Amino acid sequence: MRKILSCIFIVVWMGLIFKLSSQPAVQSGKLSGKVTNINIKAIEKVNPNTKFNIAEFNHVVRKNAHFFIYLVLGVLTINALRINGVRGYRCVIFALFICILYASSDEVHQIFVPGRSAQVKDVFIDGAGAGVGILVYLIIGKFRASSSQRGQTLM
Known part of the structure; x- marks a missing residue:
């Protein structure tokens, strides 16, 4: 069950990415504008004198x-x-490959969305994000493994 569920999470997340990428530029701009305003208000609460170039x-x-x-x-x-049994460097390479392939296909998809375009730099940003996520996952996994080993030696 865990194997299937872990794959379903990926498909759902990719679906969310696809949905966000399917938004025409005007709609996408409004969404990011709302997020920007929320961030600006939060920053201004901490430092009211902050000046912003909103664009x-x-x-x-x-x-x-x-x-x-x-x-x-x-x-x-x-x-x-x-979870599905892929280990070692092969796992890291496959994970990164899947994410970059999806990021590339997502940029191509945006060519067909009104007001949107494909940008290679976005694929690099997406790939960097995926790489950091993979690295964080591995670091946490190593930390958890070493913690459990230390806990077993104390018992």
Whole structure:
């Protein structure tokens, strides 16, 4: 059951990415504008004197969204591969390959969405996010393994 569920999580997450990428530029811009405004309000609560170039900040928010959405995809993908028995460097390479392949296909998909375009730099940002997600997953896995080994030696 865990094997199937881990794969379902990937498909659902990819579906979310596809849905977000299917939004015309105007609709996507409104969504990122809302997120930008929420971030600006939060920052202004901490530091009321902060000055913003809203267009530039919105661009940063959009690129961070790419990074973090694919960070989650990287974690979900390596987790599913590990649960399904893929190990070692092969697991890391497959996970990264799947994420970058999906990011590339997503950029091609955006060519057909009104007001959107494909950008190679977004594939690099997506790949970096996936890579960081995979790395975090591996680091946490090593930390958990070493913690459980230390706990067993104390008993």
